[in-house]
Amino acid sequence: MQATRVLARRTPLIHFLGKRSIPEAIDHTPRPHPASPSSSLPTSFKQYREAIANQHGPLATRSASSASKPFFVAQPASAYDRSQLPSRFGRVRWTPAEIAAIDSAGASMFA
Numbered sequence: 001m002q003a004t005r006v007l008a009r010r011t012p013l014i015h016f017l018g019k020r021s022i023p024e025a026i027d028h029t030p031r032p033h034p035a036s037p038s039s040s041l042p043t044s045f046k047q048y049r050e051a052i053a054n055q056h057g058p059l060a061t062r063s064a065s066s067a068s069k070p071f072f073v074a075q076p077a078s079a080y081d082r083s084q085l086p087s088r089f090g091r092v093r094w095t096p097a098e099i100a101a102i103d104s105a106g107a108s109m110f111a
Contacts, residue, residue: 032041042048082090100108 030041032039097108
């Protein structure tokens, strides 16, 4: 009996605002983003790729004289061995406790 009195006084924390209405006039014209460095839109996608877009370096193909230098120039057929790296990048030896945990599928961790 007391539980039903407590539930009767309970008010939900969620308040519904009511039925939504769709605005009659929505402006869908393209505009530059407010944080854009330029205040204008490109006239075409091709112009955007040539002038603005960068993805790991310039996307546009330019002549050799006007092309910017790439970020990373790999030497042909260059490879590094793990032993040439500093010791902090070397493999870490496993402890016997870690080996036992792997062998027992983790059961030895709780024994």
